[in-house]
Amino acid sequence: SQTIHQWPATLVQPVGSPLSLECTVEGTSNPNLYWYRQAAGRGLQLLFYSVGIGQISSEVPQNLSASRPQDRQFILSSKKLLLSDSGFYLCAWSGQASYEQYFGPGTRLTVT
């Protein structure tokens, strides 16, 4: 069966520090991958999605970037964190021909 992992589970970082969040999927190949941010009371906002290795689409302009170095690995990064980057970051995957998305456990990021 397919599983999705995210780490770290929680992270506290100072303003101006770099960020790297990792997401990996097991049990499937060539998935679509997604990064969402969940801010309190604001639902989930799609940040990036990827349909294949090296293919990244950004949905909103921001301080973050994403990369997909391997088929089942999706990384969310920042060179310098802002206070506004605090939030709950969720990774998700779907099959290429499927509309259903499956979510990971998330990473809670606090920028201080």
Add this chain to the structure above:
Amino acid sequence: AQSVSQHNHHVILSEAASLELGCNYSYGGTVNLFWYVQYPGQHLQLLLKYFSGDPLVKGIKGFEAEFIKSKFSFNLRKPSVQWSDTAEYFCAVTLKAAGNKLTFGGGTRVLVKP
């Protein structure tokens, strides 16, 4: 721009009460519709989905939702809630012409009192 609205941000009710959560979307094209649920401390998980066919869909744990195309709505219902239904519920929509990028509503926190 496409949007999804959940008008109730917080709902508090007692066990055995009926639940209905509203969801409206602003897309003009053919859509796929979803309800996701996030129980305390757990992953976001799919509750039910509508792609086509019967507009009344049934999901897990006794939930159902009705797609009313003329009203651009996909309301979630459960006739009798349990304490274990305490969670945050998210409506989400994909526009078929735009692939499978989900647009989420703001979520509704439901607290069921025992």
